[in-house]
Amino acid sequence: MIYLDNAATSMPKPPEVYAAVQEAMLSCASLGRSGHAAARKAAETAFLCRQEAGELFGTDPEQVVFTMNATHGLNLAIKTLVKPGDRVVVSGFEHNAVMRPLHHLGAQIETAGSRLFDPDDTLDAFDHAITRDTKAVICTHVSNVFGYVLPVEQVAALCRRRGVPLIVDAAQSAGILPLSLKQLQAAFIAMPGHKGLYGPQGTGMLLCGQTPDTLFEGGTGSLSASLDMPDFLPDRVEAGTHNVPGIAGLLAGIRYLKRRGLTAVRQGENALLRKLHRELRDLPIRQYYAGGTLQTGVLSLTAEGWDCEELAARLSDAGIAVRAGLHCAPMAHKCAGTLETGTIRVSLSDFTTPQEIDRFAETLGGILGN
Ligand code: PLP
DSSP: OEEOBTTTSOSSOOHHHHHHHHHHHHHOOOTTTOOSHHHHHHHHHHHHHHHHHHHHTTSOGGGEEEESSHHHHHHHHHHHHOOTTOEEEEETTOOHHHHHHHHHHTOEEEEEOOOTTOHHHHHHHHHHHOOTTEEEEEEESBOTTTOBBOOHHHHHHHHHHHTOOEEEEOTTTTTTSOOOHHHHTOSEEEEESSSTTOOOTTOEEEEESSOOOOSSOOOOSSSTTOSSOOSSTTGGGOOSOOOHHHHHHHHHHHHHHHHHOHHHHHHHHHHHHHHHHHHTTTSSEEEEOOOGGGBOSEEEEEETTOOHHHHHHHHHHTTEEOEEEOTTOHHHHHHHTOTTTOEEEEEOOTTOOHHHHHHHHHHHHHHTTO
């Protein structure tokens, strides 16, 4: 199979990730619960993962909270800052992992709607939408549909000037673009462990610039005589047994990235994206491409006269995995004018090869009759 659905979850992972998961299952128990060797090994693995993540993302280890995925972290962040009826400003490119919790809370959602691949317009839209009664701003760093890199640093500076807390959804940027909690001074940055960080599914992290409210309560192995959750991080929001094999895999994924270097990853994906754009240029399709600093390794396309789900099914029959439809982000499609049709999304990783891009272009050309 040629796997071009890395924006959903990256596949393959670096070999050391699989090895670390297995090793943890064989040797680690539950962290923070006991003092025996297997519990200590689990605790050390978790600490190292927080430490390496903290180094990568400009924060202290205890500000790194393990979550199940990005959605879990976003729920923690949103439900800490936003109460029913509160006014919240979001970008026009948010995922349902942001929109559904806000809707469920009954928040007043103001969309800083903006044009695709136009950071000045995005910034302008936020500037106009943020008012004195805005309780929080939520901005995705990169659109999961179009790979559009939003001007998150400038949005963060705007939020600091206006005194509004910022939540960054780094689901599509963590492991690909530089990101620092200290520099942005965001309230929270949520990310999956299983996409650009090359960890296993079921992992994620929330970087906490402030202490979040609990989403659920339970045992932490700390302050056990009290019925209240501890007020310190990370215990406050890490009730129950941790996903230790997942954390061990995530640690291996982060170490892979540190060795490889984010710049090399980004440059590699950028070159492959340019190639993809070039190889598809003569096909009867529309590509949503800007390239350069405006786009990561995610490309959406539509083909005149084709239903995108049907086209994705034909590609799947030919051994190529892409994702079609609205990608849980209808607002992003609204911004780009693709809400009615959806798109085919091709998403790359550090393991995608030029040969796979060639095969994809040939296969798509064959299906489209070119
Ligand atoms: N936000 C964005 C921009 C995403 O692309 C995704 C997943 O595709 C999510 C949030 C949710 O991530 P997870 O599946 O890890 O909860």
